[in-house]
Amino acid sequence: MQYIGIKHDGGTWVAALSGERVFPLASVTDFWADAARWQEKAPAIITDPAGGGERELFTEVPLVPASARVICVGLNYRAHAAEGSYKDQELPSHPTLFGRWTASLSVGNVPVPVPGNEEGLDWEAEVAAYIGKRVESVDEATAEDAVFGYSTFNDITARRAQKLTSQWTLGKNGDFTGPLGPLVSRDEVGDLSDGLQVRTRVNGIEVQNGNTRDMIFSVPAIIALISQTFTLHPGDVIASGTPEGVGYARTPQWLLKAGDSVEVEIDKLGTLVTPIGDPSLRTRA
Structure with a gap:
């Protein structure tokens, strides 16, 4: 469903x-x-x-309640970690977690404005997992039962703002920068460890092509870790990280500009299309 x-x-x-x-x-x-x-x-x-x-x-x-927590995972694909902060280093022992506010969420086909002080925006194709039941202090073996379903997600990022400090909150909460696709129930998706292909295209050109089998930390492992510290509630969202191929890691750097279109396509979850606009679109926020 x-x-x-x-x-x-x-x-x-x-x-x-x-x-x-x-x-x-x-x-x-x-x-x-x-x-x-x-x-x-x-x-x-x-x-x-x-x-x-x-x-x-x-x-x-977005079909998330205003009270929802949106917890994002950074550098959670081995190949993406290698192209970023963990190049030539050991992989992290714990996931890097950061928050999005629900006010930054959007849906497909809604234009995303490039802030006036950014050269452009970056794409990050992700699988979003939706919590369907209350979760407190669970182990990894039982955490997956808390997932109601999954959707496409694009963690569109303002890189200049993100890199001002070691905290990523500013760059990860731009207006309309969290588009979500339709939620697909877990029984139709299956286990992410079986492998879903995650692709991104910018103006029709493929820029990301990874697989959920490359995740460092599984969704159940992430849920279990979070639940030891705070209780997850129905409607909370876990954004599980992106594969390699983001724009800032390229030479030369490639960022999204007004007039561009970015597509996130994930097996069993469909295709999420997001147009990019100029700063004047922020008047809608």
């Missing part, structure tokens, strides 16, 4: 997606209060011939 967020009935709802038809299920708060129940109800709802509507008629929005 696939799910998207929509504007509906005066608020933000989670809807089931069947082809190009959208079937509103519940407010985002009600959905994440019992995601498993809504997953059970969704098949019956999408078979109602009188229900739903064409996708193009809905305004799509």
Whole structure:
């Protein structure tokens, strides 16, 4: 089953997606209060011939609650770590974690502005994992059961801002820089360790082509680590890191400019398209 967020009935709802038809299920708060129940109800709802509507008629929005934590993992693919901070060094013993605010999230086909003080923006194709149940102090063996599903994600980054200090928060929270694709339930995706191909194209040119088998830390391992320190709740998101091929590590450096289009394509999760715009688009934030 696939799910998207929509504007509906005066608020933000989670809807089931069947082809190009959208079937509103519940407010985002009600959905994440019992995601498993809504997953059970969704098949019956999408078979109602009188229900739903064409996708193009809905305004799509992120399907995470405003209270969600979005925890991102840096340098989590071996090849990407080697092209970045861990070139010719031992791999990290623990994942590098940083946060995104939900205000930075967006969806496909929404233009992302390049801040006026940046030469451009960088792409980072990622698999995002959505927490479906409360998680406190779990071990890795049981952590995967907490995952409700996965989606495409592009951790679009303002590199100048990111590299001002050792803390990455500023560069990772630009306006609209966290586009998410439709959420696909875990039963349809399977185990990431079996391998999903992760590709990025800029203006049709492939710039990233990696596989989730190259992850240093698995999603269950990341969830287990986080849960020892703070409790994860339904609707929280884990962005699991990006493969090699980012723009800043290239010679010469290649960054996204206004007029560019970036696509993230991940096996079983689909393709997420994001246009890049100029600073004037920040007036929407």
